[in-house]
Each structure stands twice: as C-alpha cells, then as structure tokens.
Amino acid sequence: MARESFAIGNVRVRAGSAKEIELPITRLVTGADVFLPVRVIHGREDGPVVWVNAATHGDEVNGTEVIRRVLAQLPPKTFRGTLVAVPILNVLGFMTGDRYLPDRRDLNRSFPGSARGSLASRLAHLFMEEVVSKCEVGIDLHTGADRRANWPHIRADLDDPRTRELAEAFGMPLMLQSKLRDGSLRQAARDRGATVLLFEGGENWRFDEYAIAAGVVGVRRVLASLGMIEPLDDEEHPSTIECRQSGWVRAKGTGILHLDVTLGQPVEAGQRLGGLSDSFGRRVRLVHADRTGTVIGLTTAPLVNSGDAIVHIAN
Ligand SMILES: [Zn+2]
Numbered sequence: 001m002a003r004e005s006f007a008i009g010n011v012r013v014r015a016g017s018a019k020e021i022e023l024p025i026t027r028l029v030t031g032a033d034v035f036l037p038v039r040v041i042h043g044r045e046d047g048p049v050v051w052v053n054a055a056t057h058g059d060e061v062n063g064t065e066v067i068r069r070v071l072a073q074l075p076p077k078t079f080r081g082t083l084v085a086v087p088i089l090n091v092l093g094f095m096t097g098d099r100y101l102p103d104r105r106d107l108n109r110s111f112p113g114s115a116r117g118s119l120a121s122r123l124a125h126l127f128m129e130e131v132v133s134k135c136e137v138g139i140d141l142h143t144g145a146d147r148r149a150n151w152p153h154i155r156a157d158l159d160d161p162r163t164r165e166l167a168e169a170f171g172m173p174l175m176l177q178s179k180l181r182d183g184s185l186r187q188a189a190r191d192r193g194a195t196v197l198l199f200e201g202g203e204n205w206r207f208d209e210y211a212i213a214a215g216v217v218g219v220r221r222v223l224a225s226l227g228m229i230e231p232l233d234d235e236e237h238p239s240t241i242e243c244r245q246s247g248w249v250r251a252k253g254t255g256i257l258h259l260d261v262t263l264g265q266p267v268e269a270g271q272r273l274g275g276l277s278d279s280f281g282r283r284v285r286l287v288h289a290d291r292t293g294t295v296i297g298l299t300t301a302p303l304v305n306s307g308d309a310i311v312h313i314a315n
Contacts, residue, residue: 047081058093
C-alpha cells in the first residue's frame with residue numbers, strides 16, 4: 001500500500017516527492033507578506049518524521065548552510081521517512097542579522113507560543129502546529145551569540161535514554177548535559193513528545209567551515225541512525241566525551257585580550273588561558289582556568305571589560 005501523503009499548511013506532499021511550502025507569518029509595514037519557508041522530503045517508504053531547523057536566533061547563519069548541504073545530499077528515490085527542513089526559523093531577525101524579532105523578543109523563550117500572542121509567540125505557535133507536532137525527532141541548529149565562538153557540540157538532556165542515543169549518533173567530540181529551559185523550542189517540543197537535539201557550533205553572522213562541516217555530518221549520522229538514509233562511508237564513529245556542567249571564566253580586569261587557548265583544547269584548573277594588557281602592551285591581568293575541562297566557547301572580542309565572559313569551559 002502506498003504511503004499516505006504529508007499534510008502541511010494547505011498542501012499535501014505525495015509519498016516519494018519533495019515540496020517547498022510557504023507558511024504565512026505576517027505582513028511587513030511596506031505591504032509584503034512574510035512566509036516561513038519549509039521544504040518537505042516525503043519518502044516513498046515508511047520511516048520516522050524528523051525536522052531540522054536553523055536560525056531560531058536570526059543572526060545564526062551557520063545552520064542555514066548546514067541544512068542546504070544536507071538537502072543537497074539526500075537521495076530522493078531511496079529516502080525513508082519524512083524530513084521537514086526549516087533553514088530560517090526566525091525569518092524577520094534573519095533579514096536584519098538580528099538575534100531577536102522586531103518586537104525584541106527571543107524566539108527561543110517564546111515557545112510553545114500562541115495564535116494571539118506577540119509576533120514571536122505567533123511564530124513559535126505556527127512552528128509548533130505545522131512542524132513540531134508532526135515530528136518525533138527534531139534537530140535545532142545554533143551558533144555562539146554575539147562575538148562568541150563555540151566548538152561544535154551537542155546540548156541535550158542526556159539523562160533521557162532516547163535523547164542520549166541520538167546525541168551519541170550525532171557523533172560530536174563533546175556532548176553537554178543541558179536542562180530544558182522554559183520557553184525554549186526544546187522544552188515545548190519535548191512536552192509534545194519529540195526527542196530534540198541542540199547543535200552548537202561556530203559564531204553568529206559568519207560561516208565557520210569547521211562548524212558547518214561538523215553539523216552536516218552530524219545531521220546525516222542521525223538520519224542514518226534512524227534508518228532514513230544509508231550509513232555514512234566514514235562510519236568510524238568518533239568517541240564523544242560527556243560533560244555535566246560548564247561555566248564561563250570572566251575577566252577580572254579591563255584590557256586588550258590575548259588568549260593562549262583554542263576551541264576544543266583540554267585545560268586544567270589554574271592553567272593560564274591568556275592575559276589582559278593596556279594599550280601600550282603592559283600586562284594588566286592574567287586569565288586562569290577556574291576548572292579542569294574542555295574549552296567549548298571563546299569570546300572573539302579583542303577588548304574586554306571587567307566581568308566579561310571570556311572562556312567557556314565544560315567539565
Ligand atoms: Zn542560538
């Protein structure tokens with residue numbers, strides 16, 4: 001018996017086909033309608049229904065490129081199950097390179113949203129109704145925030161066995177236990193019964209080839225582990241370390257920052273991470289690790305004020 005078609009918006013996607021759908025969000029003051037662009041690949045054969053989205057924060061462009069490359073490599077004939085790809089979730093923030101929506105709300109604190117709430121809340125609601133509620137697994141792709149670079153890693157609730165299994169399948173060198181946050185896509189999707197992974201890698205506003213390549217292979221490994229595509233050729237599965245906690249080392253002074261460590265580097269408590277100098281190069285302060293672990297995030301700002309977060313260490 002042929003697989004049933006997939007209903008989304010006001011269209012149905014036939015089994016064995018792919019379709020681009022525009023879900024209406026709002027209208028700009030200039031009169032143009034704004035849509036959420038979605039691509040559905042509805043395989044001929046049965047399998048899981050999975051979504052992958054990027055740019056929940058509108059300045060995080062790496063994930064959009066990850067999705068473009070994943071879609072380009074999907075085998076249309078032999079694909080099993082259904083993939084709902086949303087390369088730009090925060091469409092309005094994306095247009096201006098802004099993390100938030102024009103109403104200054106953080107979309108990732110606006111879930112599950114409502115049809116009559118703020119603009120962010122309505123977008124969250126649309127995404128929940130049209131995408132999340134139809135999926136059993138989701139991957140939310142992020143990058144570091146403003147002037148922060150992240151080492152590619154997975155954040156997920158590793159205490160949930162199913163989530164843990166998929167986090168391991170993603171195959172990053174590090175996974176970080178991360179509790180659910182109120183208003184986040186991850187929390188709302190979990191409440192609807194979906195298993196969600198959050199990928200972090202690179203920084204906002206620019207393509208980071210290392211993080212993009214890691215994201216592409218990770219998403220493909222998850223699709224393979226779910227039986228949607230054939231296992232990858234490179235299936236030497238990398239080992240992954242699990243971290244339960246993380247924290248930022250903050251500047252104890254103000255100055256020009258020179259870091260001695262790089263992303264992914266193991267560090268020991270007390271180790272020198274870098275130093276702060278004045279404008280003539282005189283050393284003002286040294287920066288030391290407050291814990292033993294792995295560097296998963298770094299500021300990319302050369303000038304730091306006392307209290308600024310400089311190095312993110314997971315332990
Ligand atoms: Zn983000």
